[in-house]
Amino acid sequence: MMYLSRDVLISLIKILSVIALAVVLFFVGLMIGYGGIGDGSPLHVFSRALWQHIFEFVQF
Template sequence: MYLSRDVLISLIKILSVIVLAMLLFSIGLMIGYGVIGDGSPMHVFSRALWQHIFEFIQF
């Protein structure tokens, strides 16, 4: 019982770090595209923008 509780706590910590990293990455994208890039901050999540970016960097 004690071991499974430690494993559960460790998994919760790992998932918390992953969720926090994804949240901070999204906020960074919004700031970079909206403030620095003079675009709409919510437009950074559009599929068309990411398709354009991937087409641009493909060889």
């Protein structure tokens, strides 16, 4: 069984916290950009139809 020292565990928690914070801020930014700056509802940014339209638009 592998033993994780306390320093390694603290470092891992810090890295995972930064990643989780980045993901949350990404989704908040999507909501602000689409709802606040754009003309749509902030929660509409999570709809499947919107993302299908975006992916169809950028495909060559």
